[in-house]
Amino acid sequence: MADRQTVPPEPITAADGTPLKKKLAQALFRSRVRAASLVLPLFAFIMASFVIPIIALMWQGVYNDTFSSYTPNLTEQLKVWDGINDPDEVMYAALVADLKTASADRTIGRIATRVNQEFPGTRSLFTRTARKAKNLKPPFKDSVIKASKKWDNIEVWRAMKITSQDLTPGFYATALDGRYTVDQGFISQDENRQIYVKLFWRTMMISATVMGLCLLLGYPVAYLLATLPLRTSNLLMIMVLLPFWTSLLVRTTAWIAILQSQGVINDLMVYVGITADDARFSLIYNMTGTIIAMTHILLPFMILPLYSVMKTIPPSYMRAARSLGATPTTAFIKVYMPQTIPGIGAGGLLVFILAIGYYITPALVGGQDGQLISNMIAYHMQKSLNWSLAAALGGILLAGVLLLYWAYDRVVGIDNMKLG
Template structure:
């Protein structure tokens, strides 16, 4: 017993089990922290997955622009060296790459999506892509016919299959297969994984690189998207065109001894007599817009995988040859919409302060019982469905609505000149003030009910007038309530969608209505995401301010 006492005095304090008390306490604290985190973790993960991840996804979408390089991968690479300011059209190689990309995109029906996307930047591209997608398989028709006339083997599915596999036991080129898998997966956003019963041969893909590439893409698409068998389907025109290009480029078919070698030699001799395929002329024949430098410029400007284009668009600017520039006057709407959203939110906030302050003052100065009774009048609108309140305002404000009818009945307004109170800014402001008023009254009330009445009484007894006592003593103490309520109302107002949509008409709509329009009607998701990101940034700054001023855990409901 005396030993322990001595160690305790000289050494560190020990807990019951002999460990130093400090460590034991630290361990207990850590255990407590871990327990708290373990309780929070499920919800935190839930919110992160169901809520924060979608928001992050939206932010990503506002800069993402992979559709151009996914749909036209070779064109984008070939176009890199083109100088848009030279005033000349891109080189024939670019048109050849475009043929290769366009053919596959048209087979996968992805060219219209890209057309729609680029149409946001340059009007007319959508129809250009659409018409080209229809006619792209006619390009090089004469050459393909000549090839097929030479030897019927070029129309035979089984011959093509053996040719491209390189025969039994040939060394496979899995790298090419995987490369084409990725290309198709990027293009269609579907998975192209799975066994397709075809691997290009190593030797043949070195001999005929373009053909092997095109045939592998064809094989993957046939098996996975169309669910057919490769060996039983005749290859696309694009494969045959690629073969002609390979042969024309001087592939050394004479030195090849795999299956189909003889047909290849014969084909090369025949092809040598034909003129080269003029892709540029062919595209211009499909649609003369392929000769417009503007269109090529757009494709080049929007070819990087990430773009600031959506954000520029969201602030009424666009990408020009020399960096960002303002859009033409008649296309500028977003700055105006943001200003209107801001202005109307401020007006709504102001009218909520004007109407909420007297009510909060009255409630906090009445006897508790009466105040609770009157509080029901504030809480009932708060608890009533938003749609109910909005439809109520529609009923009230319409031209044939309750207010107009009452005014006409009283003879204040002539029946022929009923007031227009809906489908404009007035309607939105009135309805939203009504809807958000409880959010102003409740924080004000909770602050005002903590102000001791003795201060005002003291001021009065020291000789202050009613007004001075209120303005110099009471009002400063109620400012935190005004601040809390204002930020809350402003945050809620700035992102409102339903009420402006129903009572706002065209002049009373907010930026959120435009976002909804871009998601569901114009399908310009990138622009919707960019507008949303700007709005979100504004709200988060206010949220941060609210947290600093009021503290987010001090929010009270009801």
């Protein structure tokens, strides 16, 4: 019997002769393009309002070309200077030339501010010397030092060498209570100038305290909402959502009226005899006021994720545990509470992240002891105008949030997060 050759089957084709498999691939591609076009506006909005600003923030923290832009001659000389030997006549000549130009262009203030950020106390040195620059004659080293003996301090020149570098770790060093130097690299600031790390720790501590208080207060409320009849729970839910319908500024101002020395709480404690009229408690413009106000404001953000998880837990689980001999406390701890962990994690993460970036409430009720790192970022953005340092502080705060997010993913799991 002759061997039969296997003939491959002909592909199924459409009416126009195109293979059906190819037609299907083309149709799927077009559907994907249409689906992508629908989400393209959202993607562009997220990129423009979230991703690009964060990238710009991180870049601003390591890049600053103010000094090099306005002092091109001096910058070229500082690049080849070793930072050890005394500046020579050429460097002083470049300094005088750039000071004359900056004085004429009225940019000396920006130069002085930039150097002052690295070496405090030099702003007046630059502005005063710039006014005399047009009268300075060679040899420039002698005439500049004669104008101000501070120019003979090599630390001033080292600070200028650092500021002449467009890419610099100096702002992140400052944000970590350090200082970046030419010869020693990163060194710690004097103890009396170390403020940022302390503020970071205070921010983390207050945020963790607020998160714990919100969990302690919000868990029973969420449980009550999930177990009450629908009509009653809806009425209580309106009370939970009511703060969202009130301005944040109004709520914070209300706490000022309640917590101040002549406020409602102190008057009540004096009336019932808890404290004397001349020994009223200090509940405002300190850390206590910050914690109380922030706990009240952020409490709904803990209740809602907990409620959404508790609502999905069948009541039959608790009844089954009771029928098997468990006490109400044992049944709640071993059966009910473990099922609410996704809600606890989601609410805790949400409250903590919102708390570490809060600004208005600590600014109004915090006083000196209740200020957070967000208030220092706002100060550098609005008053000192040191945007690079503000960006560095914000970058460190962002890194802390990402680290917290990573830890949550490792311990609880992002897939287990439930917000609704």
